[in-house]
Amino acid sequence: MGTVPPPDPVLLRLVRGAGLTAKTRSRLEEAVPGEFFGYPDGLTIRDRHALTYDRLRRAGLAAPPAPELLDDPPALCALLERAAMADPGLFHVMLLHYTLALGPILLFGSEQEGLRAARDSLESMESFGALLMTEVGRSNSHLAPRTLARYDAATREFVLTTPDDEAVKFPTNTAHPDIPKIGAVYATVEHGGRERGVFVFAVPVRGPGGAVPAGVEIVPAPDTTGLMVDYAAVRLSGLRVPYEAWLRDGATIGPDGQFHDPLGDPAARLTRSMSIGPPVWRAVISMSAAITRSAAGILHAHAADRVTLGRLAPLRPLTDYRNVREAVLESLASAYALTVVAAHVKQPRDGAGQAGGPATAWAPWSAVDRDLALLKAATTMEAQETVSRCRVLSGAPGFAATDRLNGYRGLAHAYMNAGGDNELILFDTARAMADLDRYEPPVVAGAVPDGGDLSSPRVWVHLARDCELRLQRRLAGRVAAARADGRDGFEAWNDNLSLAVRTATACADRTMLEILAAACEPEPGSEPASAAGAAGTLRPLLGLHALGWLERRAGVLLDEGVAEPGLLERVWERRGALCDELAGDAAALAAAFELPSEVTAPTAFVGQG
Template identity: 30%
Template sequence: MTASIDDLSTERSTELLTGVLLGDNFRQEHGFWQRMISTEPFRRPGHRAPDERLRLAYERLRILNDCLDSGARLAADPRALAALHEWLGPVDPALTTVAGIHYNLFLGSLLDHEEGGRRDLSDFLRLRSIGTFLCTEVAHGNDAAAVETTAAYDRARDGFVLHTPHAGAQKFMPNTSPAGGPKTGLVAARLLVDGADHGVFLFLVPLTDAVRPLPGVRVRRLPARMGSPVDHCLTSFDQVFVGRDALLGGDHGRIGDDGGFSSAVGSRRRRLLASIGRVTSGKISMSACAVGSARATLAVAVRYGGHRYISGPRGSRQVPVMAHRSHHGPLARAMATVFAMSLLHRRALNRWEGRKDGSGPGREEAERLVAVAKGWISWQARSVIVECRERCGAQALLENNGMTELITGVEGVITAEGDNLAIHAKAAAEMLFATEPAAHGAPLGGEPGDLTDPGFLGRLLAVLEEIWFGRARERLGRAPHGDSLERWNIASGPALRGVEAHAHRQAAEAYADAVAGLPEGPARGRLVELQRLFALDRIARNSGDLLAAGYLTADQVNGLPDALEEVITVVAAHLPALADSFALPQELLADWPIAGADYVDAYDDPAGAWQLDGDRATTPGGR
């Protein structure tokens, strides 16, 4: 009876922690995707060539679409889009890429700019044509406002002529080949009316049929990209005509019946931002993809560490490799980071949704948090995935064990929807030149705080943000006026550290909110331990700054290593249960051999000598 009660308590704790990671409504929000990746069409296939894997990604996209009650509803729901990426990311990065482009960037943009509901979306909802998004050019990536593809208004034909003026203006990296079926693109191009440049807008342009590009459209496959295969291409236009309704117009700009251009937005840059607003939802989806991939990799590493046995010291009995601090220590740190990533992702998603109904911060603040979260989360995912791969040794280098694809996949996430460094630099500039930030509570009130107090640790992380932005402002104040680039260069180093500290503070606050939302019990205790480990780890890396500023004493700095070791010991003891809270389907884990205790069976040889040993022993004269 006692064991049964213990089992129920463990199950309840796991469920509570799953709610922390996925949200209180996780069954409704995530259940569909959990069930989908458990079905046979989404099981990991055997070895396939890149073109076969690409074909499989598009086959799965059609299966996914057939399972939806409404592709338009998915495209209009940021939470559903994030959940798609969170669960499909670890299963098939190529599928995740093409699905994200189709539902978020393509369909979502069409829905956002739908005027009067007059556009027929049935071909895209039924995947008779797959949608793609053409913004980046060979010579223009993060500076999308400078794209050079043109869309000149032709009054005589009442439409637009798209043209690529030179090699640098070729659209770079969209999935525009006929692979998977006919493609239609949203093309970012400069709107020219009677020679006047009105800025960058999106235009709906048919690109290919099922076999080849359409007339005037040139598509060339790029060299193979590291990681999962997607049909990334160079795409250019030679005087391609589309009708007036191809323009995704709205208040930010439209062509009237008289052929004149009008806009309620005076800035060409703001017109661009209105046109490509779906990039923010894309950043949220990229964070979700990184979180899901890191969780899956960590779960596999924890399992493998528990059933990979090695010789004990001095020839004693074998022990699991997880018994060694050198092995479980990095995984404990990774667990605290993965929980922080998950919590920050959900915080950014909630803030972005809240700005629509006025219940959250303003749009600009919410958008900045989304950008900061995307950069920090995807960088942390890379570190976690690489650490987990290393902890699993040579076997994790094999494709069938799932990790190599996720290592390369997260590199794409780091670059997609804005390169991390570029979006963090933009956030740093905004925060640097904003009004002087308010203090988040002085951690010392006459007496030093306690390193076991999560509240004190959270305030230290807030102080670090202020320290780094304070240094950036001081450097900016000493910089000579007149050269804005030089002034930014002088301040950018500490300002970028300030953005990193801002991410740490936001994650720490999300931890505190999650702890407060749990009832007293084992689940809350586990989360507090992870909260402390996350904060102590970051504080230890910046202890000199906190000591110099008077927020830590010398004794506290000296005590940080022991405090970290103590909490690592506690967290490490619960790693398997914490990994269970990720709620990964058993079917998914079964597709990765090293996730199972019987992983050696995946390497068995039916013709091996050991298969014959039993028969030989019972055969007269056998050796």
């Protein structure tokens, strides 16, 4: 292999993350060291899970304190990115621990002294966080958990109960018999004969040594390899927890038994209780970028300097074949595009989420933060497509010699449902678009700019906006016509769910492409030379990603009249030329990912016997 030129400083800054000092990056790398990038052979499933939690404990003690991380999105995301690259299972339990167990305590119960023991146990890694939110027997269970919490004034306790098998909490990471767990339990508070809304309770579901308290039954799920975590179902049977386990967020039950919630409305309380979403979505978007960088780096390492014995051209470099060259470069471009989006969502957003989002019908997520939820859906879909392609093009070694690409693929697939189901997010986004519920259609003025040059970011954005606008109008028209015909809400939407997905996907595409187009522009106040260099470095990479978007969406663009016949031929011609321009830079582009050597180490068996 020839000498690799030094990585471009613009790309290095992007991958390393703005606002992270070298000292912080070093500390996060020490929290997830090289030895975490794999498991010893011969472990049982239970032993592997135990090792994952041991690594989580070590990472948590080596990283900055949890409250600091939760108050610093770039740092928390950087830690979780490295965990995802090392081990998808570690990423998952780390995300649950920080954002979905500790996060609610700090957000909803920071003033409650009675939570100090649970908080200290989680922050010290004496116990690990678990999430008990979804219920196994009914879809969309986030909207109306049937697990009930009833207040017992005589003992000043809440009694938590899952009324039947359909209300059992699953999936949860509570199966390992020796690992102490504190669960964030989502339950509907019932008081005075009325449902008062969905709240969170901090509940030890496994105590020291893993002991299960009275009132908790844990049923381990069968072993799985998709995303290796100690899954289990949890049934609560009259579990008594103290009043202070209620993360009440300003709500109270007074000595006279009167219930008071400052929000005043169970629907608003549900949205508030689900407002733990944004830290999760930022982390999942960042994870999607990280595993895509790793997968693209693995594919590049596999293809670089590899020759083929095909009879068409024996001993010809594999990347001389356009299908491989373009796949490698498109994977690198996809990784950079997702990294730009991740960098965007980590930055402070003035007023984001404070005013709430649109009303929802399928899941609560869009009401919390429509754009973040939508970007979570878009980036996980992009990641799973790119990671899957890298796995296939890495051949047998990518499948059989290591579980890394399989693990990344499993993680991406898992988070198309976890953290908010992607399709439900798209449905609710489309509903808001059709009803103009806190949604403004994009403005599309004039003809396609820059002569329709597919290399122009203004062209990508124009086409995306035009497509979104046309789909939004068509969807709104269809739903309105159905309602005018006397059909109820279900019937009006049920016949238009496929169009709803296309419409919301167009909104996600436009949102992402606007972020990418902005990254191609010089930063305000920057020196002209450095600004031009930054834009020049990113523009061809993001342009290659945009060409991939045009190819994937060609059918919709043509069907909606946004593009004319011949689009694909133009895309393929421009992609071939751009890949030829970038081919010599592939090694430097991969090097700028600064992947740990454990990720891209070549497979070797000689001498290992």
